Amino acid sequence: MASPLTSIKGIGPAIAEGFARAGITSAEELRAIGAEAAYEVWLASGNPPHFIGYYALHMALQGRPWNDCRGAEKEAFRVKFDALKARVAAQGANTAPSKEKGRARLDAALDEIGLREKR
Template identity: 50%
Template sequence: MSGTPVSAIRNLGPAFEDACTAAGIPDAESLRALGAHEAYRKLLLAGQRPHFIGYYVLHMALQGRPWNDCKGAEKDALRAQFDGLKAETKAPAQSALDKILNEIGVIAKPEQR
């Protein structure tokens, strides 16, 4: 039985739900259990491009707050966390096509180049 759709959470729409599914986060319950920071880590590791607004919107959404409620010191602290996460998960940019070609062995994996 599947859980509540991610898009049922205020401020999170179908595109974000698709990204979560691709990152192995199947439902709202799983997203809430991971928390915003770890969920965003999974999104980055699954190939999503880092975007600070998306990061803080996710934090606000999981707190049930409007997306634009993040301001001042709270926003500055989230920016520092986001920058750290982005640095930790930085990998060479790879297009979806390159990823598929790597998986089937057509082109060398980035660490072999």
């Protein structure tokens, strides 16, 4: 039987809910995929990025409290977090239209059918 995500100390209901939206529903799945890949799935599924949440996840899977992360370790996590965010954003840019592009297409369509005033 699968253990709930909240059985991992440091994973609360809100984080568990975000991982469930991302398709990770058990503590076993989260441990198997690891913190880095799990957070990539978290971001790719539309959950917001949060640096503390990122390193707190790493700490939780190591059995450490989130506030145990300091100094050089925290700085290294910041570099990895920023790189992960950029990678996921680049992947998303290749697969989904941006809001700006979507807005431009909407404006063009409204212009075409005469529902906007001419500028």
